[in-house]
Amino acid sequence: MIHEKRGIQLTQNQQSRRATPPFRADQVGSLLRPERVKLARQQRAAGKISADQLRDVENEEIRRIVDKQKAIGLQAVTDGELRRAWWHFDFLENLVGVQSYEADGGIQFHQQQTKSHSVKVISKLGFGDHPMLEDFRFLHSVAGTHVAKMTIPSPSMLHFRGEIDKQVYPDEAMFFHDLAETYKQAIQSFYDAGCRYLQLDDTSWAYFCSDEQKAQMQARGLNPEALTKWYAKTINQAIADRPSDMTITMHICRGNFRSTWISSGGYEPVAEILFSGLNVDGFFLEYDSDRAGGFEPLRFVNRKDLQIVLGLITSKTGELENRDEIVRRIEEASRYVDLAQLNLSPQCGFASTEEGNLLTEDQQWAKLRHVVEIAEEVWK
Numbered sequence: 001m002i003h004e005k006r007g008i009q010l011t012q013n014q015q016s017r018r019a020t021p022p023f024r025a026d027q028v029g030s031l032l033r034p035e036r037v038k039l040a041r042q043q044r045a046a047g048k049i050s051a052d053q054l055r056d057v058e059n060e061e062i063r064r065i066v067d068k069q070k071a072i073g074l075q076a077v078t079d080g081e082l083r084r085a086w087w088h089f090d091f092l093e094n095l096v097g098v099q100s101y102e103a104d105g106g107i108q109f110h111q112q113q114t115k116s117h118s119v120k121v122i123s124k125l126g127f128g129d130h131p132m133l134e135d136f137r138f139l140h141s142v143a144g145t146h147v148a149k150m151t152i153p154s155p156s157m158l159h160f161r162g163e164i165d166k167q168v169y170p171d172e173a174m175f176f177h178d179l180a181e182t183y184k185q186a187i188q189s190f191y192d193a194g195c196r197y198l199q200l201d202d203t204s205w206a207y208f209c210s211d212e213q214k215a216q217m218q219a220r221g222l223n224p225e226a227l228t229k230w231y232a233k234t235i236n237q238a239i240a241d242r243p244s245d246m247t248i249t250m251h252i253c254r255g256n257f258r259s260t261w262i263s264s265g266g267y268e269p270v271a272e273i274l275f276s277g278l279n280v281d282g283f284f285l286e287y288d289s290d291r292a293g294g295f296e297p298l299r300f301v302n303r304k305d306l307q308i309v310l311g312l313i314t315s316k317t318g319e320l321e322n323r324d325e326i327v328r329r330i331e332e333a334s335r336y337v338d339l340a341q342l343n344l345s346p347q348c349g350f351a352s353t354e355e356g357n358l359l360t361e362d363q364q365w366a367k368l369r370h371v372v373e374i375a376e377e378v379w380k
Contacts, residue, residue, distance in 0.1 A: 030349025031080030266293015311347030318363030
């Protein structure tokens with residue numbers, strides 16, 4: 001059976017909802033921090049409530065947002081990263097051998113700068129009894145029949161954003177070996193906790209697409225071309241032994257802080273190594289603005305089992321995109337990748353840091369509902 005919807009040729013197979021992630025309508029992960037959580041964090045910082053009391057508030061709000069995600073029609077639910085201050089540092093600084101510190105300055109975005117914070121490797125790496133395992137167990141307990149999705153930074157981000165003690169790791173190859181082994185432990189530990197859908201968030205690949213950012217890397221003494229090879233090798237080693245019923249995807253974006261961004265440039269410079277060289281099960285790709293370029297780099301997708309999630313809905317503003325325009329862009333992407341391998345999501349989370357983007361919770365939910373409704377129109 002084949003019929004047309006707004007110019008897209010759909011077969012019966014392409015219309016069906018996917019039984020395994022990523023899903024036709026999906027999400028990146030982070031959600032705006034509710035006011036109750038923000039207040040409780042302030043109270044905890046001031047010593048007015050205990051850590052257990054803060055966690056009770058977080059638990060209540062996570063239950064609420066999980067129920068909201070279910071009601072909207074999403075198949076995968078997240079905890080919104082409500083317990084985190086950062087999308088990456090909270091995870092990285094709790095690895096064995098990693099320590100957080102207050103840096104001289106924050107990360108520079110377009111006309112915005114984050115709080116001063118960073119991480120450094122001070123001893124040999126390991127995973128250990130990471131606190132986010134318990135965070136995931138709670139999410140899994142409230143997800144019910146829905147898929148509980150866990151998001152963590154890619155291994156690349158420890159090297160890209162962290163400082164490495166050369167006395168601990170004088171040899172780069174040994175560092176990346178231990179980093180891959182640490183993530184192998186992480187993947188198995190999350191699997192043992194019940195995780196079947198894990199996402200690696202990685203902004204470094206978008207930096208490799210930006211001439212400006214590559215120049216800044218070179219000024220720091222880094223070789224962008226060599227890094228792409230190291231990062232790809234490390235990621236592939238980290239995920240090589242994952243269980244067969246565990247989906248691992250990667251999210252790539254150009255920065256997301258208070259609705260601002262860092263880098264610009266299409267995927268062409270890294271498309272071949274990403275789509276033909278990384279052994280993940282799917283990619284969440286930022287595609288909400290012309291800063292991300294066109295769909296032409298998707299021609300390097302040569303695996304029939306590789307899923308591409310098109311981030312066509314922006315999480316940076318509250319205005320809803322024109323539905324017909326989104327359908328048209330999905331049709332355009334299907335010229336390079338079979339529609340059966342395409343899915344839809346926002347281009348990023350709504351709060352990569354606890355400050356969150358410049359839109360309301362109602363607008364956030366409307367965005368996610370918009371994703372679900374458009375996906376149902378295209379694939380059902």
